[in-house]
Amino acid sequence: MALVVQKYGGSSVSDAASIKRVAKRIAAAKRAGDDIVVVVSAMGDTTDELIDLAQQITPLPPSREMDILLTAGERISMSLLAMAINNLGVKAKSFTGQQAGVITDAVHGRARIVDVVPHRIRETIERGQVAIVAGFQGVTSDTNDVTTLGRGGSDTTAVALAAGLGADVCEIYTDVDGVFSADPRIVPAARKLDRVSYDEMLELAASGAKVLVLRCVEYARRYGVPVHVRSSFSTHTGTLVTNEPAAEGPEGAAVEQPIIAGVAHDRSEAKITVVGVPDVPGKAARIFQVVAGSGVNIDMIVQNVSAAATGLTDISFTLPATDGATATAALSEHQPDIGFQSLQYDDTIGKLSLIGAGMKSHPGVSAKLFAALSDAGINIEMISTSEIRISVVTRADSLDEAVRAVHTAFELDSDQQEAVVYGGTGR
């Protein structure tokens, strides 16, 4: 008998019919003998509708009130799901984040979980009942105020509860079959991965794979919670995220072949080039100080070789395109003291990342990657690497071709094509 935390996103509980379908799956799991704790997101578009409503009232709603408003969504889905399970003859009770003991800091809108004290959930399990918990929400310990966890918050709730309860596995139900070696919309031959390590999953999430958010994977890694990403529309085994790296090489691959988990891509970044920076010590540091001071995270950096004749150099970096205006304004403001000539902004870039624990000990991986892109006639604009990841920036309109070329070069292509759509999870 295992203790299983299951998380269902908004698309899995979008209407009464889907809630009943999910209830059947939960009731079946309970009847099969497992103890089940369910974390649920708001129904379908509820959150967007509530945001719209708030926008009709004021363009700048106080974040405390916004959190109270948005948490109404899970209150609706969790009680309806509990009703549906009870209707199948299996006892179920729903709990708010507060009732479930999800304690957060007071940063409304993107609170972080600081503790999980799931007394009532344990009690419910011990009575042989299913506990349904509202995802995405918590409560501050001092003021008892309602908070929300921000994007991917329900996944994080599920992993945090699984850690707090010592669950055997945290199942994240989504609208895809698991984690893939690439986005099947771009690479029809992408393979579903049976296993990835926390580190690989972190790199995948950070590199644009949308199936799990970064913080959820970080939480799972910190507490060693096995996460099973799977489809709520089928009973297929999905992808298990644990300490073990992606085990299987592609079929027929030689034993010494580096083991690569997959190819991620990201179209959400932009590139800023600071042109004509005086090539003297401290100027680069100053640029990144200014950008960091405006609250913007940067990703990749390239400094060109200085032209000796002018004593000037160019510095390029990438950042989320949504932060482009903020960073540009901050730099322009400091143009006099930094002393650069101009700024270039480019949001037509794409980023490709090759990820796999197997590349640590295989120096040939970068060479093979560059060769594959070069053979496909694709120009590389920037490069960055970690122990288990190589990322390159290309033109946005070459990105799909780049992903396919690399996927094939590393022999990741599957024999059968999976007929799934690769999408993000809700919240």
Add this chain to the structure above:
Amino acid sequence: MALVVQKYGGSSVSDAASIKRVAKRIAAAKRAGDDIVVVVSAMGDTTDELIDLAQQITPLPPSREMDILLTAGERISMSLLAMAINNLGVKAKSFTGQQAGVITDAVHGRARIVDVVPHRIRETIERGQVAIVAGFQGVTSDTNDVTTLGRGGSDTTAVALAAGLGADVCEIYTDVDGVFSADPRIVPAARKLDRVSYDEMLELAASGAKVLVLRCVEYARRYGVPVHVRSSFSTHTGTLVTNEPAAEGPEGAAVEQPIIAGVAHDRSEAKITVVGVPDVPGKAARIFQVVAGSGVNIDMIVQNVSAAATGLTDISFTLPATDGATATAALSEHQPDIGFQSLQYDDTIGKLSLIGAGMKSHPGVSAKLFAALSDAGINIEMISTSEIRISVVTRADSLDEAVRAVHTAFELDSDQQEAVVYGGTGR
């Protein structure tokens, strides 16, 4: 500077525009110098929509889950209202029933308030901020479970909070101008009452006037909370409910005229006649035992004079028509031991009640009432009286005419006709 609790029903906050309108009224009251605590119901049809959603899942939702579901409604309206007030430059914070310290028993769906510990509301007032509280909901003290108070629950929340805070007045905003001497839809000449006593208001509420629910008035009377029933669509003074009876007689009335508050009517009752009951001691008691045992409250009772030849009598009583099937089934089950001949069920009755503290000392009131009905050719089927009320049962299709005749006979008609619609409050 007064401490005012204001309650707005669902029709006052049915959409973003009405929420903004209500926010303006609250901000103005706050700016005028009063401390304001607001109790708010769910927006417009939200509650009905949530009930529909639950019905799509199961015909018999567990009441604990139903309460969690329904309380999502006030969570939405209260946070939006707080946003709207903040947007006008007045600080406001919203609180759930739990956060506001509304402690109830554990009877889900119709919980009773057992205590109000409004620490956070006091704190908010002391900071000079407006506190917005979700109506209709509370929390159990032992299990921390969410409860709802049932019909008229938000009015009761408002009065209970006003009592707990020692507020100067509890303003109940509704879609009519106050409490009327009769339903203006039936009696166009009905007058708005400037004052009624708790006792008169209790009798009015119990006799079919829908502007305030019985339990809310009971609560106000017990704790001596002055209640001001007024329109959220105008700034007119409404009706003040206090210990003082309706002060003003109709204009031009003689000083010795009994002071009558108004004429209420009720079409929601039915009459059951138990035919051929053996006229021996204990049979009537047994009938009402059986009915009470089925959880049904009865209102008026008439026992006919026994026909000496047969030793049989008929007993009639009225009850809410919604309980008709329950009571009939219970009586039929006990037909053998009670020994009656048959049951007659009649849901085409109407009840008219004349209410006023002034009738206590005026024995002529009943005579005048009966004469007025007789002059209008209306037959009286049952009669019951209290110190400040006389109720009669008529045919349902004579009820409107009866109300008009009595209203005129007691010189309650106003000179001007009020152009308002007399409707119920939300919850």
